[in-house]
Amino acid sequence: MTLDDIDGLIRIETSPRERATPIIMQMMRSVYPHDEVFGDYCTVNSYVDCPPGELFDYLADTRCLQEWTYSLRGFTPTEEPGLWLAYDRLGSETKIFTRTVANRQAGTVDYHCAWDQGTHLWMIYLMRIVDAQVVLDRPGSVVLWTNCHHPFYDRNPYPQTAPPQRPVWVGDFWDMFGAGHLLELRNLKAIAEYRHRQGLSVTPSWMR
Template sequence: MTTLLPALADLGDEAATLPGLTRIESHPRPVATPIILDMLRSVYPHDKVFGDFCPVQGYVDAPPRELYEWLADTRSLEEWTYSLRGFTETDEPGLWEAQDRLGDNTMIYTRTIANPDAMTVDYHCAWDQGRHLWMIYLMRVVDAQAVLDKPGSVVLWTNCRHPFYDANPYPETAPPERPVWVGDFWDMFSAGHQLELDNLKAIAEYRHHNDLPLTPDWMRS
């Protein structure tokens, strides 16, 4: 099995102060929760807008092919997600395990299915067990020149509300006395995913603007 080097090592000391970056190391959940709640607005019916689907999207000033190649590596999740840390490849090729620090003693399993022609990156995930990866995060990188008439990338990200978000289908695999289930956070997914998309943007633009490869050396080795 392969163990990763520390994420964001190529950013050096600037990683802790990079504008727009919100990660669990600098913003523990009690600190991040008010930020996310402030992103929610009472002027729209949140449950109707985000009841069954959670779409977020944004512009990233970085080359689309390079951005796709970074995201297509499962280990990129260590960098731009809020709480997934310590990715290690399992004995099953292509299946990775990591900690999801949203939950106490919670492991998350991920398999990435990427299509270089369409520049789609789908993360198939699940808490606690890797047999049934029912949490599927659908992402696509689009050449911004085609849709916005300017260089860069547009990232489209959609999540679907699988019925298992309402109740853990594999309670026997959960750590004892864990107080939360991933579905407990569904109402915050739209804001939480936007926060993570902002992380993605901050890292990719920093590297691009400083002539660094979007995919760091420790992923290439």
């Protein structure tokens, strides 16, 4: 089997530039449907004027979510090492459980979360901190943040753990994730840049 046996590939060997250019132009639009951009994946990005190592240290501590997210508050450790309990005020008195998986060498910080229960952390927030000097030729960081539309966003897999009379489910907000996450990323940028400009540690003393 060779690449020639695979349908749908567009490579210069089989599609010269003159043939590929109209295809690419057709893919480019001035307006994109919201569901096409944010249906299966929600990705937001930003430049942050703060050293990547300092930003990584801050984001790798789960408690930072209490500062820059819109609605996660009151982080306390659970009996399970590395697992934190907080409240997502989008869901009134909704418990949210979070475990942070970070890799300094790769610059990745992933938040594994779930509403109501801490056994199956299916809400995964994937973040990467990139050295802006490498990709933008300027000091600072580039933050890449992606969520995937897990099927549980469409239906609560653990209804028995939900608080009574809660009117919403986290998936009800999926269409707003793009704007909501951009709002939160702007919060992160404002906090990190302010502390860096003031000569302060990006990670506050209460977290150290």
